[in-house]
Structure formats: structure tokens, C-alpha cells
Amino acid sequence: MDDKTNALREHVKGIFSNLELVLGWEPGYDPLHTRPFYVRTESDIDRLTANCLSFQNLTRYLAKSMNAVDPAADGRKIGVCVKGCDSRSLVALIQEKFVSRDRVYVIGLPCRGTLDARRIRALVPDPARIRSVNAEGDELVVETDRGISRFALDRAIARKCLQCRYPNPVIHDVLIGDPVTPRLKIDAENPSVAAVEALSLEDRLLFWENQLDRCIRCFACRNACPLCVCQNHCIMETRMPKWITQYRNMNEKFMFHMIHALHLAGRCTECGECERVCPVGIPVALIKEKINAIIYEMLDYESGIDPEAVPPLLTFSPKETGI
Amino acid sequence: MSGKIFVAHDALSGLLDDLSKKFKVWIPQMMDQASGHIAFGVYAPGKKPELTRRSRLSPKKILFPSMDTLFKFTYVKDPKDPVRYTIDLKESFDNGPTLVFGARPCDTRGFQTFDQVFLKGQYKDVYYERRRQNTLFATLVCQDSDTACFCSSVGSGPADMTGSDMAVIPIEGGYVIEGLTDAGRKLVETSGSAPSPEQAAAAEQMKRNTAALKIGEDDLTGYADDLTRRFTDMDFWREQVSPCITCGVCTWVCPTCYCFSITDEASGMSGERMRSWDSCMFYLYTLEARGHNPRPTKMERYRNRVGHKFSYFPKKYDGMVSCCGCGRCIRTCPVSIDIRKVVKELKETADDRA
Missing domain, CATH: 3.10.450 (Nuclear Transport Factor 2; Chain: A,)
Incomplete structure (x- = not known):
């Protein structure tokens, strides 16, 4: 994302009296890091930044750290800064009723990519x-x-940005900066998925075994994901029933990542947060991208575009085609 | 002999080959080129130690595996009366001679925290103790700090050899390895030839120069009472912890976090009692049997992490902070929470922050 810090601050200053807080970013501990920032007071606004380091998808806080459904008593809204990819997560959260559209003020930021x-x-x-x-x-x-x-x-820039199809927020109340041209067409094949699919079955298995072997079960991928909403009831942690043992072996790691991905089938909006936060560098988003490709092919559905649409795996239609 | 040897860069593999015949040798190594992931792995001929870049994961698992079988059990039925059974227990130890080569001073010093808790109290942890006794540390005098490093802030430094048996000192053309403990000296003296006087002098100079470096701006010891004072200031904790996503990265990468869970992993009539890493950042960690959770939100959980390291631990163990300043929690945090900043701000008053 080009630097939009000043324009963002100016805009937020103008509307802040109508808002309860604004979810944005502030500089981190060194020039390569940024952290999510809750703007709670007028004086916080000058700490806001928006640039190519605005990595984090802030919509996860709407779903997991606050009530973004019920209206506030004084009618004030929650402001949230979104890039193109983040806005799709927001749409998915609105579809699933974790966020009310009326409760949020969406500050859209067209983005040419965030750094890796x-x-x-x-x-x-x-x-x-x-x-x-x-x-x-x-x-x-x-x-x-x-x-x-x-x-x-x-x-x-990040892998997800190199294959970005939605650089401009799909919903917003205000757009800061001019829309940018997508890198790939909407129906373009996912080049990362294609590269893995080009491998033989044996090599593909080896690839994933090598990757997943590094998993340390820290659950950063799960917790950063805006759509992993089970929180403290995740199957990885429940003891009754005990789905997963404490063994740090391939079976359990594979099981976790497959369940994570399957629970996101038709829901994942490819914001890439799971992959960015992985401390051991596993390309975990690739699994979800492959499932998304299947959903697109079989059910002609792309997640996080239309707030009124019902995700295909959250409903049943006798007229379903493609299966 | 001087208790020192010189190993040229191209002779390092040969040295590790020899050592790996006597020890299980762990080295920092490149685990995945694409993501630049460096972690500790067992040396095998052909593997290259990664000594110029920091490892993302600490060597904690070498003495404290992320999963550790405590014993194995089998239920044995009485064939005459199948309702009755006995339990057959088998102890399980994996603790041959081990050498950790190329850890940084912060990595090695992390085990000082473990020693306090697992060895020096009323009860000794026999699993940890056996591994500890059988493990030697050849620690690298650290040359390359980054913006997350702060070892000097917690009473250490880049040449601190606390807990090390050997110092690995990088000089022109290779390394001088110096024995520091009896076991370390004995191993060094049988592993190579002494450095030239010039090489020995260069190593001394390197050690002195490195010891003079101050890595980290502030002194982060002596905050024990500030945390107590700040304990119920939930506005403070909310401000510090709002971005936290309550994953376990900080605790998993930490060389001093020692919390664990114990579970029985059984199938049919037999199984294992296993100890595995647990994290105070998880909701389940403090969830009590009847459903109450004394640390229901991330604020209480993160406060505990900071409190444990910078207040409760030093109060219990003679002022020793249970943080080695390696900076891994800062580097790997998905939302860049900086524990240095949190600790420092414990001292500030509400007015300072306004």
C-alpha cells in the first residue's frame, strides 16, 4: 500500500466524534514492524499509520475481541481500516452475523501489496x-x-499480494486514495496452487510433509484468522471429546491443518494472515487456496464479495449444480 | 595444553563429525531455505551449522522436549479373573551424551531459569536433571544483535558464558574454542590443536570487545514491585495487550518458558504418560474443572506472562529475572507486542502516559 498515513489521519479526525474507536495500525518496535492499534481518544489519531507495512487484518478483532453486532447505546460506530483482502473477511463476517454492517464504519484503503x-x-x-x-x-x-x-x-511483497485479485475494498464507507488495478483477473488460475499441483503425487506429499513437520502447534494461524471463530472451543484444545493428542507428530499436525482448512471451505477470503504469522514459515494459506479453487469450480462461489449472499456450505439447495 | 583449540572454517565439519561419534550434537541449521527458517537440529555429516544468523526457535527442546514420554503403561488382565488387572509400568529415559554447538549466550542462559525450578527446589525433576547432566554447551560469542535483542537489559550480555562448558569465539579464518568447565576443557583438549599466540590474542580481544557491547537500552531488572502496583490497573493492561491474538508463539519460542501439561495418551490397553509444552496464553491453561477460569481474557493471561518473568520469579529466586533477552517473542509476535516496552511502562504513572 502506498503511504496513506496523512490522508487517513485527516479523515479520522473529521469523523472521530461519531465513532467509539478506530481499528488501525501504528509503528512497531522497528521500521520493519507494525502493530494493530485501537484509536480510543482524539490524541491517539496521530499515532495511526497506513502504508506497505499495514500487514494485519484488523477484522479479526471485530469478530473475536469485541461486540460488533449490537448497536451501541449512543449510536456510535466502530471504525475499521481495511485493505482489499481485509474487506472480504469483513463481508464474510457480516454474512455469518459476527458483525453488523450498521455497527461498523469501514475505512477502505486500496492496496498495491504489503511487504513480506x-x-x-x-x-x-x-x-x-x-x-x-x-x-x-x-x-x-x-x-x-x-x-x-x-x-x-x-x-x-507477500505471496498473496503477488496474486491479488481484489486490491480495492469490496465494501467501504469511505475510500482513502484512488483504486488500483488488480494484478490478476477475477477468474485467473491461482499460480501458487498450480505450482504445487504440477508436482507428482509423491513429491506433493513430500512437500507437505516437509512443510508441516515444522509446525509447533502455536495456533497463531488459527488465532490470526478472522474467520476461525470457535475461539476457546476449538477441537485442538477440547479434552472431551479428545480429538487430538498432545503428540507433536505428523498425524496430529496434518489433522490440525486439514481441519483448519476444511472449516474454512467456502469461507476463507485469502487474506493470508495464517501464512504471515506462522513463526516457522509454513505456506498454510496454500491449502485454503486450493479448497477455494475447488469451491469456485464446483459451486461457482467466491467468498467475501456479496454481504447478502449465503456461503454454499452454510446452506442447502436442492438445485445445487456442479457436484 | 591451554584448554583452547583453533578450528579453521573448513575444518569445522570434521570436528563436528568427530564429536557426533561421541555425542548427539545439536546445531542451529537451516530448516527451510524459502522462509529462512533456522532452528536446532541433530547434526549429521553433511549438515552445516548456521552460525552467522540467529535461530528462530530456541534450543529449549533439547533439555525440555515439546513432547516427552514420562513412562509407558500397559493394563494386564488376570486370565483367571478378567475383571482384575495389574498395571505394568516402564520408565522411559532418552538421555545419552549430548552437545549443543553454536547456541548463543541467551539460549544457553535460558536454562538457568529451568535449573532454579527443576533442580534447586524441594523436588527435582529427574527427566530434566538427567538430560542436564549429560549435556555440554559450546556457546558462540555473539556478534550480531538485531533490533529485538536485549540481553544486556536482563543482566546478561553477548559474551556471557553463564552455563556454558565451552566458548566458541569467531576470529579471522575460523573459531577459537575455549574450555570453561572441567568437562569442556577435557573435550576441547582432545578435539584439536592449540591456537597460535596470534589467534589466542585475537580471541581474547574478540571476547573483550563483545563483552563491552551493551545490547538493549534499558535495565529491565528491578521491576518486581512495579508489577504488583500495576496489577489491578486494567486500563494499563488493556492498552498493552489489545493487539494480542492469544496465540502461543511467544511462549513456544521462549528459552525460559517452562510450563507443561501432562496427559495420558492411550489406545486400548496401553499408552504413555506424556509431558508436553503448555502455554499460559491459552484459555484452557487455567480453566478449572468446575468451569471457572481465573484468567478469562488475554489481559490476565498476558499480565501473568510479564509478571512471572519480571516480578514473581525474581521475588522467589533472589532477584533473577526469568527472561534471557533473546528477543524471540518480539521477533515472532504476529502483532509486534514488545515485552521491553510493557515492562518499562510498568514504572510510568498514569500521568506520564496521558
């Missing part, structure tokens, strides 16, 4: 001490203690 901190660390000669990170046009400029590195933005 791991890629940047691999690209710059001195990743330990990064002083500043700035996107200038199609170039990323990273300043470290040893000097300035410049490289194409595309080499530094």
Missing part, C-alpha cells in the same frame, strides 16, 4: 539493523546501517 518481512531480510545485506523502509513507486528502498538497498517492490 522475511523476503526483505533475505534481500538486504544487513537485515539486523534496518533503519527505514519506504516504497517509492515500483521500488522499495531499505536503509540499513551499511547503506541503502533498492529493489523491485514485487520481490519484497
Whole structure:
């Protein structure tokens, strides 16, 4: 995302009296990190940022950390900043009645991609001490203690952004900045899924075994996901019935990731948070992208586009086609 | 002999090959090139230690495995009276001679916390104790801190060799390895040839220079009472913890988090009693049998994490903070919560924050 910090602050200042709080981002502990930020008072507004480091999908807080369904007594709304991908999660949450459309004020931010901190660390000669990170046009400029590195933005942005089809928020009450051109057409094939599918069955199994073997069961992927809404009732943690043992072996890891993905079938909006937060770098979003491709092919449905639509796996239609 | 050897870069594999005949040798290694994931793994000829970049996961699992079989059990039915049965128990230990090569001072120092809890109290944890006694640490004098590192803030430093048996000191062309304990010296002396006087001097210089470095701006010890004072200030905790997604990353990557769960993993008539890592960031961690949860939200849970490390632990163990300053929780947190900032702000008054 191009830097929209000033425009965002200006806008929020103008409407803040009508809002209970605003979910946004603020700078993190170093120039490569950003953290979600709850703007609760007027004086907080100048801490807000919106740029290529605005990674986190803030809609998860609407579903999991607050009541975004019932109207406030004073009628004030919850402001939430969304990128294109985040806005789709919001739509899915509205469909599933975790969020009321009337309860939220949606600040849409067209986005050309967010950075992948791991890629940047691999690209710059001195990743330990990064002083500043700035996107200038199609170039990323990273300043470290040893000097300035410049490289194409595309080499530094997240995998999900390279195949982005919805860079512009699909719902919003205000749009900050001009809409941007999607990288891929709506019905384009997912290139990451295609790359894994090109492998032989044996190699594909090996690929996933190598990847999932690293899982440490921290559940960051689950907890960052805006649509993993079971919270403290997840099958990974319930003891009665005990679906999953405490073994850290492939069976249990595989089981967890498959259940996670299947529970998101027709719901996952490909915001990529599960993959970004994984501390051991497993491309977990790929599993969900494959399932989404199947849903699109069989049921002609794409999640998180139309707040009025009913996700196909949350309903039953005798006229269902494609199966 | 001087208790020191010099190992050239191209001789390191040979040294590890030799050591791996006597020890199970753990080294930091690249686990996945695409994501740059570095973690500790068992050395095998051909594997390359990753000594110039920090590992994402700590070596905690070497002495405290994420799943550890305490014993195995089998129910044996009495053939004459099948209602009666006896239980056959088998102890389970996995603790051959082990060497951790290339951990950083913070990694090795993390086990000091474990020692207090698992070895020095009224009860000893025999599983931990056996592994501890059988494990040697060859610790790297650390050259490359990043923006999340803060070992000097918790009473340590990049050349702190507390708990190490050997120091691995990078110099031009290779490493000087210096024995620090009897066991470490004995191993060093049988593993190679002494450094030249110039190499020995370079190593001394490197150690001195590194020891003089201050990694982390503030002193984060001495906050025990500030936490107590702040305990019921829920506005403070709300402000600090709002972004938290209550995953367990910070506790899983932490070299000093030692909480565990014990479960019976059984199938049919036999099974194992297993100890596995648990995390105070999870709802289930404090959920009581009748349904009450004393730490129902992330505020209470995160407060406990900070309190444990910077207040309750030092109060119980002579002022020792149970944080080694490795910065892993900061680096891996999906929402960049910075424990240094939280601790520091414990001291500030409400006026300072306004």
C-alpha cells in the first residue's frame, strides 16, 4: 500500500466524534514492524499509520475481541481500516452475523501489496539493523546501517499480494486514495496452487510433509484468522471429546491443518494472515487456496464479495449444480 | 595444553563429525531455505551449522522436549479373573551424551531459569536433571544483535558464558574454542590443536570487545514491585495487550518458558504418560474443572506472562529475572507486542502516559 498515513489521519479526525474507536495500525518496535492499534481518544489519531507495512487484518478483532453486532447505546460506530483482502473477511463476517454492517464504519484503503518481512531480510545485506523502509513507486528502498538497498517492490511483497485479485475494498464507507488495478483477473488460475499441483503425487506429499513437520502447534494461524471463530472451543484444545493428542507428530499436525482448512471451505477470503504469522514459515494459506479453487469450480462461489449472499456450505439447495 | 583449540572454517565439519561419534550434537541449521527458517537440529555429516544468523526457535527442546514420554503403561488382565488387572509400568529415559554447538549466550542462559525450578527446589525433576547432566554447551560469542535483542537489559550480555562448558569465539579464518568447565576443557583438549599466540590474542580481544557491547537500552531488572502496583490497573493492561491474538508463539519460542501439561495418551490397553509444552496464553491453561477460569481474557493471561518473568520469579529466586533477552517473542509476535516496552511502562504513572 502506498503511504496513506496523512490522508487517513485527516479523515479520522473529521469523523472521530461519531465513532467509539478506530481499528488501525501504528509503528512497531522497528521500521520493519507494525502493530494493530485501537484509536480510543482524539490524541491517539496521530499515532495511526497506513502504508506497505499495514500487514494485519484488523477484522479479526471485530469478530473475536469485541461486540460488533449490537448497536451501541449512543449510536456510535466502530471504525475499521481495511485493505482489499481485509474487506472480504469483513463481508464474510457480516454474512455469518459476527458483525453488523450498521455497527461498523469501514475505512477502505486500496492496496498495491504489503511487504513480506522475511523476503526483505533475505534481500538486504544487513537485515539486523534496518533503519527505514519506504516504497517509492515500483521500488522499495531499505536503509540499513551499511547503506541503502533498492529493489523491485514485487520481490519484497507477500505471496498473496503477488496474486491479488481484489486490491480495492469490496465494501467501504469511505475510500482513502484512488483504486488500483488488480494484478490478476477475477477468474485467473491461482499460480501458487498450480505450482504445487504440477508436482507428482509423491513429491506433493513430500512437500507437505516437509512443510508441516515444522509446525509447533502455536495456533497463531488459527488465532490470526478472522474467520476461525470457535475461539476457546476449538477441537485442538477440547479434552472431551479428545480429538487430538498432545503428540507433536505428523498425524496430529496434518489433522490440525486439514481441519483448519476444511472449516474454512467456502469461507476463507485469502487474506493470508495464517501464512504471515506462522513463526516457522509454513505456506498454510496454500491449502485454503486450493479448497477455494475447488469451491469456485464446483459451486461457482467466491467468498467475501456479496454481504447478502449465503456461503454454499452454510446452506442447502436442492438445485445445487456442479457436484 | 591451554584448554583452547583453533578450528579453521573448513575444518569445522570434521570436528563436528568427530564429536557426533561421541555425542548427539545439536546445531542451529537451516530448516527451510524459502522462509529462512533456522532452528536446532541433530547434526549429521553433511549438515552445516548456521552460525552467522540467529535461530528462530530456541534450543529449549533439547533439555525440555515439546513432547516427552514420562513412562509407558500397559493394563494386564488376570486370565483367571478378567475383571482384575495389574498395571505394568516402564520408565522411559532418552538421555545419552549430548552437545549443543553454536547456541548463543541467551539460549544457553535460558536454562538457568529451568535449573532454579527443576533442580534447586524441594523436588527435582529427574527427566530434566538427567538430560542436564549429560549435556555440554559450546556457546558462540555473539556478534550480531538485531533490533529485538536485549540481553544486556536482563543482566546478561553477548559474551556471557553463564552455563556454558565451552566458548566458541569467531576470529579471522575460523573459531577459537575455549574450555570453561572441567568437562569442556577435557573435550576441547582432545578435539584439536592449540591456537597460535596470534589467534589466542585475537580471541581474547574478540571476547573483550563483545563483552563491552551493551545490547538493549534499558535495565529491565528491578521491576518486581512495579508489577504488583500495576496489577489491578486494567486500563494499563488493556492498552498493552489489545493487539494480542492469544496465540502461543511467544511462549513456544521462549528459552525460559517452562510450563507443561501432562496427559495420558492411550489406545486400548496401553499408552504413555506424556509431558508436553503448555502455554499460559491459552484459555484452557487455567480453566478449572468446575468451569471457572481465573484468567478469562488475554489481559490476565498476558499480565501473568510479564509478571512471572519480571516480578514473581525474581521475588522467589533472589532477584533473577526469568527472561534471557533473546528477543524471540518480539521477533515472532504476529502483532509486534514488545515485552521491553510493557515492562518499562510498568514504572510510568498514569500521568506520564496521558
